[in-house]
Amino acid sequence: MIWEIDDRARTIEGLDADGRPRPEYAASLGLRPAPFGRRVLATVIEAVVLLLLQAPMLIVVVPALNAAILAADPVGTLTSRDDLLLLAILAAVSSGLSTAFLLVQLILLGRRGVTLGKACTGLRAVNVRTLERPGFWRGAVVRYLVLCASMLVPLLGPLLVIALSPLFDPARRGRGWPDLAAAVWLVDVKHGLNPYDDKRMRIARKTVATDLLDVKTELPSLATPVAAGGAGAYVPLARNKGGVLGAVRSAPGTGIIGDTDAAEDEVGPGIPTTVAPAPFVAPAPGMPAATPPVAPGATAAGGSLASPTASSAPPVSAPTPAAVAPGAIVAPAAGASSWTPPSLLEAPAPAAAATPPAAPAVPDEAGAAASASSGVVELTLDSGDTISVPGGGVVLGRAPATGPDDADVLPVPVIDHTRSISKTHWAVLRVDGRVQAVERGSTNGSVLVRGTREQALVPGHPVDLRDGDTIRFGDRSAVVAIR
Known part of the structure; x- marks a missing residue:
């Protein structure tokens, strides 16, 4: 077995020339920034849970320690208490639960971008450059260290770091100082795309990369008739095992539309295909007179078989309307820029039938x-x-x-x-x-x-x-x- 190692550098989508993430790229994927109110609510929920876990320590253990410290003999006062064992158990339980809660928060934030508060408020954290998981050390540990440092200044520190710093984000994504230090961006998964839904993120990235709104220039086809002085346009009719059948030309000198092999391929092998001959159409003013092309075995207007002398028939002096059977090629009148080729598979109509109504235009x-x-x-x-x-x-x-x-x-x-x-x-x-x-x-x-x-x-x-x-x-x- 041959192992191949791809040592090429990974290409990160959505970065500008300076390597900074572009907010418009994330918006095109369907990612929405987290609202300010829910960001604060998520932090408050986590702080309240941590305080509840610390409640035994704060309510029972801390007052007992303060009383012992203020006494003349702190150690003797503390060891002489009857509830010393209870104080030790409460301190151990409270510290253990708080440590486990913070550790689980860090692991979930680094690997899945979610914490207890973010799960309750419908938020997720992603790396601002890759739009993937933030990572444990920088995305989780660094962020929590900045949050804990803000607690050193009571009231003013949390107010400045948590509540006010997102207002000064230069990219206007609502990223506070902890998010900037950890290269993290909080997104709203209630009203936007969940970045941890791998399938939808893959579809969104592919959609943006292929740019579905881009209208590509249509290329002409070999099977497309081109009017004099006009540009060719590809007009697909149907599909077969060989691909798409385009609008076909008339065979030179025969008056028969298209190719019988293509018609047989579309209808089915072994099924005879009848192609209607092109009837005579009076020339427009200023155009030379022409004779109606006659298919082999067809009869002329007088009822006799077509002969080589049919091309010497006198031209029509005045243009008169003529019935046109479906499947026939009609030459454009003077001044006309283009014409629409008929369908190959339409059944021929009798010569005495009324002129069929024109096909409706494609609606806007x-x-x-x-x-x-x-x-x-x-x-x-x-x-x-x-x-x-x-x-x-x-x-x-x-x-x-x-x-x-x-x-x-x-x-x-x-x-x-x-x-x-x-x-x-x-x-x-x-x-x-x-x-x-x-x-x-x-x-x-x-x-x-x-x-x-x-x-x-x-x-x-x-x-x-x-x-x-x-x-x-x-x-x-x-x-x-x-x-």
Whole structure:
């Protein structure tokens, strides 16, 4: 077995040119700074617990020691007490419990970024540069030493170090002097991302690294027709085992659209594919007259078979509208900059059929919102089941429950034998004419898939949906249809 040692230096994401952590990077991951009130509350909770553990020492042992010290013979006075054994036991128990409490606090803070007060208030401590665990010696021991040093000056020291120093943080993250000395940052896990959730942190880092909001330049395809003077655009039609089929060109001199091999690959091997011939279209003003291309075996307008002399037919003197069958190529009129290629797999229509209505343009965001407000919204699960989303919305999970703000929202249970779905996993809401997906704090999370891009849903943050989007929740998935 060959062992390889990676001696490359680790690359820490989110640092500026000077090696300082950038607050905007942590914010893009979903990390939120701890509120000032809860920071103080966490410290107060830990101080109160420590005082309770020290209560036997402070209430019983310390007054007895003070009385013995003030006596003429301190040692004789102390040893002559009848409760000397009780005083020794109380002092040992109080000191032992206090030492164990502080040691557990240090270990938990260094390894998991949590203490008793932080667990009660929903806070976690991370290394400000790596956004990982703070470490035992610097992240925990140094921080507690600074806190203990502040206690040397009663009242004023804790007030300055704990309460006032976070207000002077140059990065405005609410980091006090103990945090600056220990390179620690306190984050809010109640309303933000938990940095110790490895799966969600990995997804968040990947999302920020790939920059899903970046719109990449579309490259032309070899199968894309290019109009004169215009730029090519890739128009995908369907998928097959070879990849994506683009809009096809007409074969030169044949009038037949595309390639019959590609059509057979899309429909299925061994299935004959009929390709409609391109009918004659009258030329636009200023363009030379042309003859209609005729496929082999087709008949001309007069009913006779096409012959080589058909190309000598007289040109049409005036442009007249002609019926265009689906699947035919229509030349652009004068002044037109581009045209939309038809679908390869559409069935041919008879020549006497009326002109089909033009395909609707792709709606913009406002059009999508308007259609969503009055149209039909459906979810198609990977099992084939279809869920119709009513006017308020639906919430999905193994045993979903609606909250007080979920007016007209229906709970829809989803069967999951692997238990990868939480009881209340995610919701689809119809708000102000928009269809939105909201993660409800599930264990395995939800991911929005739009084309080839993926984005993890942040709990409690709604994301607008579009027709054709896919939501992965646990081991299940659902396709959104908005009509």
